[in-house]
Amino acid sequence: MKRKCEVCGVTYEAKHPRAKYCTTRCRVRNSRGAAKPSTDKNPLVAAITRELEAAGKLDTMLGQTALALGARMSGTDTGAGVASLARELRSVMVAAVGSSPSAGSSAGRDDGVDELRARRDKKRAG
Numbered sequence: 597m598k599r600k601c602e603v604c605g606v607t608y609e610a611k612h613p614r615a616k617y618c619t620t621r622c623r624v625r626n627s628r629g630a631a632k633p634s635t636d637k638n639p640l641v642a643a644i645t646r647e648l649e650a651a652g653k654l655d656t657m658l659g660q661t662a663l664a665l666g667a668r669m670s671g672t673d674t675g676a677g678v679a680s681l682a683r684e685l686r687s688v689m690v691a692a693v694g695s696s697p698s699a700g701s702s703a704g705r706d707d708g709v710d711e712l713r714a715r716r717d718k719k720r721a722g
């Protein structure tokens with residue numbers, strides 16, 4: 597059946613009669629804004645929160661996504677659902693805390709210095 601996503605407004609083919617969102621992303625986005633899951637008593641979410649805090653990433657989009665995924669995992673009974681959520685959560689956490697060798701290089705970039713240098717060179721040339 598055709599449904600209109602409550603978050604982004606896209607029309608999509610709903611697999612479940614109770615589905616409200618086109619994708620997991622939209623569902624997560626909505627849960628961030630509207631119904632906040634109670635995360636305090638959840639050990640998984642607590643652990644995620646600690647890791648994100650240690651990395652200083654708690655307030656980032658990825659950090660909040662990881663928290664939402666953790667909350668979802670704790671409320672999911674089916675093994676398949678948990679497995680795919682766990683996979684998604686792990687990749688989000690890697691991206692958020694930068695523990696992957698390929699993901700962590702953006703923090704120490706000195707683009708500003710390069711730009712200054714380029715500007716100075718331009719001035720000298722002109």
Ligand SMILES: [Zn+2]
Nearest residue numbers: 601604618622
């Ligand atoms: Zn959507």
